[in-house]
Amino acid sequence: AQTVTQSQPEMSVQEAETVTLSCTYDTSESDYYLFWYKQPPSRQMILVIRQEAYKQQNATENRFSVNFQKAAKSFSLKISDSQLGDAAMYFCAPQMGSARQLTFGSGTQLTVLP
Amino acid sequence: GAVVSQHPSWVICKSGTSVKIECRSLDFQATTMFWYRQFPKQSLMLMATSNEGSKATYEQGVEKDKFLINHASLTLSTLTVTSAHPEDSSFYICSARGEAYEQYFGPGTRLTVT
Numbered sequence: 001a002q003t004v005t006q007s008q009p010e011m012s013v014q015e016a017e018t019v020t021l022s023c024t025y026d027t028s029e030s031d032y033y034l035f036w037y038k039q040p041p042s043r044q045m046i047l048v049i050r051q052e053a054y055k056q057q058n059a060t061e062n063r064f065s066v067n068f069q070k071a072a073k074s075f076s077l078k079i080s081d082s083q084l085g086d087a088a089m090y091f092c093a094p095q096m097g098s099a100r101q102l103t104f105g106s107g108t109q110l111t112v113l114p
Numbered sequence: 115g116a117v118v119s120q121h122p123s124w125v126i127c128k129s130g131t132s133v134k135i136e137c138r139s140l141d142f143q144a145t146t147m148f149w150y151r152q153f154p155k156q157s158l159m160l161m162a163t164s165n166e167g168s169k170a171t172y173e174q175g176v177e178k179d180k181f182l183i184n185h186a187s188l189t190l191s192t193l194t195v196t197s198a199h200p201e202d203s204s205f206y207i208c209s210a211r212g213e214a215y216e217q218y219f220g221p222g223t224r225l226t227v228t
Binding site: 033035037042044045047050091095099101102104107 | 148
C-alpha cells in the first residue's frame, strides 16, 4: 500500500516570504505522477502543480516550484513571494496504482501573515 | 476548461432515507471518476473508483451496498447513500480524470443526516 507523509500539520509564513512544505511517500512503482493540491476555506480542491516521476527537472508554476527527489521519495513544495491568497490546506498526492488514483497526505495548513 | 460540477452542494436528510449526489464533467468526457469523503480537518479518503459502463471499484472498508455508484455516461457519475445514518454525515467530493491523468474536482457536497 502506498503511504504519504506530510510531517508539518501547520505552517506559517510572512507575506512576501518563502515557505517550503514537505512530503514523503512510499511506492514500489517507477512510473507515476505527483501533485500538490490546495484546499481553501471554500473546500474546492485546486491543482497547484504536477510532476512526472520520469522527469528529472523539477516542475515550476509561477511562484510555485517543487523539489522532487525520486530516490528519496520526497516531493516538497516551495511557495515564493507568499500572498494572502495562498492561505489554505495543502495536500501532497502521488498518483499511482492501476487506476491512477490519488493518495492524499494528511495535509499542511498554511497561514500567511500580513 | 476542465470544470466538474456537483449537485446538490448541501443536503439534509432524515435518518433511514436515501440521497443521491450527482457529479458532472461539464466540458470534457471522463471515463473514470472518483468519489472521496472528507471529515472536518481531515484529508480526503478515496471511497471508490467509477468507470463508465462498468461496476465501480470500492476501497477496503467501504460498503458497496450502502454507497451505490453509477457511471452511466462519460459525463455523469452518481453516488447514492442508502439508508443514511448520522454517521454518514460528511463532505463528499467527486473528481474526474482528464487525459493527462490529472484529476479535476467538483466543489463538494455537504451531507447532514438528522
